[in-house]
Amino acid sequence: MSTQSDPHISLRPATSDDLKQILSIEVQSYPEPWKIDHFESELERPYTRALVLTDDETDTIVVGYIIYWIQAEGVSLLNLAVDPKWRGFGFGMKLMQAMIKEAVNEDISRIVLEVRESNQTAITLYESIGFKVTHKRKSFYSNGETALVMEIKTSEASSTVQ
Numbered sequence: 001m002s003t004q005s006d007p008h009i010s011l012r013p014a015t016s017d018d019l020k021q022i023l024s025i026e027v028q029s030y031p032e033p034w035k036i037d038h039f040e041s042e043l044e045r046p047y048t049r050a051l052v053l054t055d056d057e058t059d060t061i062v063v064g065y066i067i068y069w070i071q072a073e074g075v076s077l078l079n080l081a082v083d084p085k086w087r088g089f090g091f092g093m094k095l096m097q098a099m100i101k102e103a104v105n106e107d108i109s110r111i112v113l114e115v116r117e118s119n120q121t122a123i124t125l126y127e128s129i130g131f132k133v134t135h136k137r138k139s140f141y142s143n144g145e146t147a148l149v150m151e152i153k154t155s156e157a158s159s160t161v162q
């Protein structure tokens with residue numbers, strides 16, 4: 001499979017058939033990974049969007065995924081991960097752009113997310129889009145780590161997807 005400069009990677013809604021690969025990426029990506037039933041229940045919620053990036057050739061190699069809620073009061077990012085083998089090729093940004101595009105199209109005014117204070121890679125990605133820290137949630141994660149709550153007005157993020 002080629003990389004970002006190659007167009008043979010596409011975005012589509014995730015299905016239960018993707019969960020095995022999603023879980024494999026999930027456990028390599030987070031200290032407290034979601035379990036399969038968490039993914040399954042998100043796939044069933046009417047306001048959840050779950051997207052995967054897969055190879056066009058077989059449509060079975062999952063490179064990364066994004067899961068977010070689309071609600072009138074805001075879009076909430078729940079989960080974003082790229083296979084460690086494919087990090088640094090722009091796929092994380094591509095997944096973020098898909099979420100932002102939907103927020104623009106649905107005319108939802110803001111996008112919010114939480115990120116571990118220690119997750120500098122993700123924080124750099126979010127800051128490069130224009131997300132700002134609004135507040136902190138102390139001991140948010142079960143290991144006691146603080147969450148940064150970050151937010152952007154959709155109108156300010158829209159330049160990222162033009």
Ligand SMILES: CC(C)(COP(=O)(O)OP(=O)(O)OC[C@H]1O[C@@H](n2cnc3c(N)ncnc32)[C@H](O)[C@@H]1OP(=O)(O)O)[C@@H](O)C(=O)NCCC(=O)NCCS
Binds near residue numbers: 082124
């Ligand atoms: C965060 C994550 C999704 C980024 O995916 P990615 O495909 O590697 O990211 P991209 O290649 O699209 O990079 C986009 C931007 O992120 C930032 N970034 C990516 N990797 C970085 C690194 N190792 N160090 C610092 N910044 C980094 C840069 O700003 C980069 O833009 P640039 O390439 O123009 O410099 C990926 O590292 C991951 O899956 N991490 C584990 C799960 C996770 O932490 N998810 C976020 C939870 S809130």
